[in-house]
Amino acid sequence: MVLQQFARSGTSSIIATDDGSMGYHGNVVEVLREFLGQDEQWAGAEVFACGPGGMLKAVAGFAREKGNSCQVCMEAYMACGIGLCQSCAVAMKTGAVNEGESKKYKLVCVNGPVFEADKVDWNS
Ligand code: FES
Incomplete structure (x- = not known):
């Protein structure tokens, strides 16, 4: 449901689960490190x-x-x-x-x- 709402708004989203049962296998900080921490376009982004x-x-x-x-x-x-x-x-x-x-x-x-x-x- 929430994913559909994000998709309708045009907002990209990444799902993370600690057990890997859905989306990225890891916690939110690991996702931030992998997807935001290494991409310069997010350097000034507000979290x-x-x-x-x-x-x-x-x-x-x-x-x-x-x-x-x-x-x-x-x-x-x-x-x-x-x-x-x-x-x-x-x-x-x-x-x-x-x-x-x-x-x-x-x-x-x-x-x-x-x-x-x-x-x-x-x-x-
Ligand atoms: S809920 Fe009572 S002071 Fe905030």
């Missing part, structure tokens, strides 16, 4: 990623290594969805929050869900 945190961290690391900017769509458990419960807090690197903000955290529900990957504290 957009959504998915589980571990994958986002790996994609962000790849983008940083290659000098590509990257935006990630974070997933988080949300109880209220309006910024009250703090259940969706994501740690940000010091200095990554807006000037005047003292928090080291952003809320996925009201500040995201999309963040610049290089501002997320992937080690917390």
Whole structure:
């Protein structure tokens, strides 16, 4: 279904599965290395990623290594969805929050869900 939607939009897509049951046998970073990391036309491309945190961290690391900017769509458990419960807090690197903000955290529900990957504290 999703593949058909990509095809209708004219967007090329590469499917990767860890077990090789469909498409490329490997994870998304391996695909990025093979298809984007070796082609100069993608040198300045911006990377957009959504998915589980571990994958986002790996994609962000790849983008940083290659000098590509990257935006990630974070997933988080949300109880209220309006910024009250703090259940969706994501740690940000010091200095990554807006000037005047003292928090080291952003809320996925009201500040995201999309963040610049290089501002997320992937080690917390
Ligand atoms: S879901 Fe409650 S603060 Fe984000």
